[in-house]
Amino acid sequence: MLNPSSHNARREGNYICLDDDEAVLEWCEALGCTPKRLRQAVLAVGPALADVYRYLQSQKA
Numbered sequence: 001m002l003n004p005s006s007h008n009a010r011r012e013g014n015y016i017c018l019d020d021d022e023a024v025l026e027w028c029e030a031l032g033c034t035p036k037r038l039r040q041a042v043l044a045v046g047p048a049l050a051d052v053y054r055y056l057q058s059q060k061a
Contacts, residue, residue, distance in 0.1 A: 015047045031056055 016027050016038070024035050031038065033056055041059075045051040 014049045016042055016049060016052055017047065018042055 016023075018024055018039060024038060028035055028038050031053065033041070037056065037059075038052070041052045041055045045055045
């Protein structure tokens with residue numbers, strides 16, 4: 001699913017920024033989620049990639 005070594009310029013770093021719609025779509029592709037779920041995750045745990053990833057994994061049923 002998430003491959004930290006395969007980022008591009010928009011996704012580079014350890015934090016997810018929701019201000020750029022194109023970057024949001026790229027994060028969604030990398031994390032396997034919808035934009036809505038990504039935004040919910042960031043609101044729930046903050047923008048740190050590791051925290052968002054863990055949150056999304058814990059929400060899978």
